[in-house]
Amino acid sequence: MDYEAIVVGGGFGGMTAARDLHDAGHAVLVLEARDRLGGRTWYKPFRGSDKRIEFGGTWVAPRWQPHIRAEIERYSAELIESPVPAEFAWSLGGEFSTAPNPLPVEEWLDFERGIRAIDNAAARIRFGEAPLDQRGLEDLDVSFDSWLRGLELPRKTRDFLMAWAGFFFGAPCSEVSGLHILSWVAGFENSAVAWYVAVSQKLAAGTAGLIDALAEDSAADIKLGAAVDRIDTDDEGVTIATRDGGRFAARAAVLATPINTWHALTASPSLEGAKAAMAQERMAGHATKLWALVQGVKGNFYGVGWDTKIKWLATEYSTPEGDLLVGFGTSPEELEVTDETAVAGAVREFLPGAEVVRTDAHDWNTDEFSQGTWMAYRPGQVMRTASALQRPEGRLAFAGSDLASGWCGWIDGAIESGHRAARAAREMLSTTAVA
Numbered sequence: 370m371d372y373e374a375i376v377v378g379g380g381f382g383g384m385t386a387a388r389d390l391h392d393a394g395h396a397v398l399v400l401e402a403r404d405r406l407g408g409r410t411w412y413k414p415f416r417g418s419d420k421r422i423e424f425g426g427t428w429v430a431p432r433w434q435p436h437i438r439a440e441i442e443r444y445s446a447e448l449i450e451s452p453v454p455a456e457f458a459w460s461l462g463g464e465f466s467t468a469p470n471p472l473p474v475e476e477w478l479d480f481e482r483g484i485r486a487i488d489n490a491a492a493r494i495r496f497g498e499a500p501l502d503q504r505g506l507e508d509l510d511v512s513f514d515s516w517l518r519g520l521e522l523p524r525k526t527r528d529f530l531m532a533w534a535g536f537f538f539g540a541p542c543s544e545v546s547g548l549h550i551l552s553w554v555a556g557f558e559n560s561a562v563a564w565y566v567a568v569s570q571k572l573a574a575g576t577a578g579l580i581d582a583l584a585e586d587s588a589a590d591i592k593l594g595a596a597v598d599r600i601d602t603d604d605e606g607v608t609i610a611t612r613d614g615g616r617f618a619a620r621a622a623v624l625a626t627p628i629n630t631w632h633a634l635t636a637s638p639s640l641e642g643a644k645a646a647m648a649q650e651r652m653a654g655h656a657t658k659l660w661a662l663v664q665g666v667k668g669n670f671y672g673v674g675w676d677t678k679i680k681w682l683a684t685e686y687s688t689p690e691g692d693l694l695v696g697f698g699t700s701p702e703e704l705e706v707t708d709e710t711a712v713a714g715a716v717r718e719f720l721p722g723a724e725v726v727r728t729d730a731h732d733w734n735t736d737e738f739s740q741g742t743w744m745a746y747r748p749g750q751v752m753r754t755a756s757a758l759q760r761p762e763g764r765l766a767f768a769g770s771d772l773a774s775g776w777c778g779w780i781d782g783a784i785e786s787g788h789r790a791a792r793a794a795r796e797m798l799s800t801t802a803v804a
């Protein structure tokens with residue numbers, strides 16, 4: 370065999386695993402289906418300009434995220450801040466407002482009560498220490514929508530909290546496990562407010578800069594355009610087949626592809642219970658992320674709406690042609706991100722007087738190598754699957770942000786999972802045959 374280990378998937382999870390295996394002295398092959406590395410991160414120019422922007426994963430929070438912090442330090446990556454907003458718009462409780470504060474004073478006490486309940490529930494989670502299916506958290510693995518309704522908050526406060534959780538998970542709150550949502554609050558030291566205000570830092574050289582650093586450091590042989598469709602494992606090793614007829618063998622492998630793509634893979638022996646179930650059920654994340662070049666916006670804009678097609682819209686850059694705004698929605702049915710007229714209309718829900726010059730987006734939901742956005746467990750999936758998803762099967766280890774214990778859904782989670790998978794693969798390589 371030419372390689373000791375094969376990594377399938379060249380996103381942050383897979384490339385971390387490849388780099389760690391190289392650090393441990395192993396020769397690695399990376400098989401990546403697309404014609405580029407980075408997976409659900411993609412740093413490339415906005416249409417019709419040379420301004421590079423993030424079409425996928427963007428913000429990092431190194432103060433709270435130890436794995437991305439370590440990589441930023443290792444590769445001396447610089448960070449930049451998103452602009453501080455100065456102009457606001459809110460569409461909550463059926464009303465549109467441009468006040469600086471989203472909620473009327475008469476709802477502040479209820480807002481505080483809601484935030485306290487969220488923070489207290491989050492404090493029950495042992496964040497990052499173990500997979501999320503921890504004993505005693507079963508009552509939280511229900512839809513966040515039903516959990517939040519139980520607090521009986523006034524309409525605007527509830528809409529605001531739903532919009533916040535919804536756009537951060539890329540799905541309506543009825544489709545997402547409250548336990549998964551609350552775990553991110555736990556990650557921000559049990560502070561929902563910290564989560565809301567702290568996501569402002571991004572990589573100056575883009576996510577591509579960090580992926581390139583990992584790729585170079587891994588010294589891996591990287592095959593692009595290598596879509597894997599079959600994985601056979603036995604006691605001795607792994608044989609991997611690609612769609613174009615390639616066959617590769619090694620003594621250990623790491624599968625680092627998104628959960629929502631697993632259903633298209635043939636594995637022998639087939640994936641075990643929880644993994645097979647997840648491959649069929651899929652996770653819920655199906656966000657829409659869009660960019661719009663807009664003229665006529667006064668100051669740095671920030672808008673949140675629950676009854677709007679875009680749930681969150683903000684100025685990211687000012688350019689000579691106008692302001693570049695980034696927006697997120699929670700459903701491709703509600704907004705087709707590649708339909709420029711529809712996107713312009715959705716932007717004008719927040720900025721009625723603005724001129725939308727040009728828009729751009731990547732549709733991650735129809736992209737066959739992601740089939741969704743970032744990890745959002747459905748209600749009940751956490752307790753049924755979280756530990757099992759991480760478990761190696763024979764000579765196959767698993768990586769990916771979708772499987773992380775801590776920042777599951779974030780770039781940090783992908784890196785966490787890559788470290789774990791590399792440790793598992795090293796163990797496989799230290800034995801001649803797996804019992």
Ligand SMILES: Cc1cc2nc3c(=O)[nH]c(=O)nc-3n(C[C@H](O)[C@H](O)[C@H](O)COP(=O)(O)OP(=O)(O)OC[C@H]3O[C@@H](n4cnc5c(N)ncnc54)[C@H](O)[C@@H]3O)c2cc1C
Pocket residue numbers: 377378379380381382383400401402403406407408409410424425426427428429595596597598625626627630656657658733738739741742743744768769770771778779780781783
């Ligand atoms: C729109 C959007 C916005 C986001 N915003 C943020 C953010 O602000 N901050 C943050 O931290 N995270 C964000 N995320 C999430 C973050 O980008 C991901 O969680 C993380 O990048 C996932 O890394 P991964 O390695 O687990 O998976 P991926 O990046 O998906 O990597 C998997 C790789 O496997 C490859 N692959 C798939 N199928 C096959 C196959 N059959 N054969 C070979 N290769 C295959 C894919 O092409 C891909 O390169 C966002 C994601 C999206 C989509």
